[in-house]
Amino acid sequence: MLRSTRQRTAIREVFEKTGRPLSTEEVLKAAKKQVPGLGIATVYRAVKGFLEEGDLVTVAIPGEPPRYELAGKRHHHHFHCTACGKVFELEGCPGDLSYLAPKGFRLEDHELLLYGRCTRCLKA
Amino acid sequence: MLRSTRQRTAIREVFEKTGRPLSTEEVLKAAKKQVPGLGIATVYRAVKGFLEEGDLVTVAIPGEPPRYELAGKRHHHHFHCTACGKVFELEGCPGDLSYLAPKGFRLEDHELLLYGRCTRCLKA
DNA sequence: ACAATACTGATAAATCATTATCAAATAGAA
DNA sequence: TTCTATTTGATAATGATTTATCAGTATTGT
Numbered sequence: 001m002l003r004s005t006r007q008r009t010a011i012r013e014v015f016e017k018t019g020r021p022l023s024t025e026e027v028l029k030a031a032k033k034q035v036p037g038l039g040i041a042t043v044y045r046a047v048k049g050f051l052e053e054g055d056l057v058t059v060a061i062p063g064e065p066p067r068y069e070l071a072g073k074r075h076h077h078h079f080h081c082t083a084c085g086k087v088f089e090l091e092g093c094p095g096d097l098s099y100l101a102p103k104g105f106r107l108e109d110h111e112l113l114l115y116g117r118c119t120r121c122l123k124a
Numbered sequence: 125m126l127r128s129t130r131q132r133t134a135i136r137e138v139f140e141k142t143g144r145p146l147s148t149e150e151v152l153k154a155a156k157k158q159v160p161g162l163g164i165a166t167v168y169r170a171v172k173g174f175l176e177e178g179d180l181v182t183v184a185i186p187g188e189p190p191r192y193e194l195a196g197k198r199h200h201h202h203f204h205c206t207a208c209g210k211v212f213e214l215e216g217c218p219g220d221l222s223y224l225a226p227k228g229f230r231l232e233d234h235e236l237l238l239y240g241r242c243t244r245c246l247k248a
Numbered sequence: 249a250c251a252a253t254a255c256t257g258a259t260a261a262a263t264c265a266t267t268a269t270c271a272a273a274t275a276g277a278a
Numbered sequence: 279t280t281c282t283a284t285t286t287g288a289t290a291a292t293g294a295t296t297t298a299t300c301a302g303t304a305t306t307g308t
Contacts, residue, residue: 002284003274003275003276003283003284003285004275004276005274005275005284005286006274007285007286008285024265024266037286037287038286038287039286039287039288039289040266040287040288041266041267041268041286041287041288041289042285042286042287044265044266044267045267045285045286048266048267060186060187061186062184062185062186062235063182063184063190065264065265065266066186066187066265077224079224079225079226079229081229082232088226088229090224090225090226091224092223092224093224094221094224097218097236097238099216100201100214100215100216100217100218100236100238101203101214101238101240102203102214102242102243103243104242104243104246105203105205105212105240105241105242105243105246106240106241106246107238107239107240108206108239108240108241109238109239109240110236110237110238110239111186111236111237111239112221112224112234112235112236112237113234113235113236113237114221114224114225114231114233114234115231115232115233115234115235116225116229116230116231116232116233117229117230117232118226118228118229119226119228119229122228122229122230126254127253127254127255127304127305127306128305128306129254129255129304129305130304131255131256132255148295148296161256161257162256162257163256163257163259164257164258164296165256165257165258165259165296165297165298166255166256166257168295168296168297169255169256169297172296172297189294189295
């Protein structure tokens, strides 16, 4: 049975409050404000559990450790700031991209990633 | 100074003849047809050297080891077959995607990855 | 052909993210 | 409150990719 602990509660709240995909290290850092002694192993365990329960989904970034975000959102893509490394959620999508697939190939899904600088990094 | 060896020549030719992004293991397998005794360390060294010389560029795929392709091609994207794992080069691009970036963000680049089945895997 | 040195192959070692281990702490039921 | 199984934190272990090591080999300039 899955218990409700301070650690897991804090980790879940981090995702609810942050609103962008987070790596395990980002989760650890943020959740430590609520639970100072939190260990990275607990973050991995909690994230794994949330993934299995369907509360989180994985956001894979090329060449980067995976991020995780709350499940249930509609189709969207992401922006990766090349300065601070943060990943942001985007609205919108170019739409049907099947015209890009070679003839004879079957398109099942797609992923779009924008790269650049976020507002905060541009100001800094 | 960089010497021209059978191994490096074979590895370079693999990229020229294959025409799609290759992982180190794919390079090893293909280049062994020319140089049977080829070792994986030599592949890593050659790829690293070609990257530094600007002959190759990295093609990063989420959750996968990196692929490499010849540099100097015009802007393009890739198709990842979820069955065989091969990565293919695509022509075309949705074009300007700056309308997707949040206000105040600066868009510098983008990457689009299509997922599905390649012709060969659909037939099999 | 010779000499100098870069290259190769096999494999040990280093990385880095993730998982396993285990004693101590804690949530939940009675 | 008490009991018991789950959870936690620290850290060792794992898995996978990449790099370092080193003796032997091969390439290039002379």
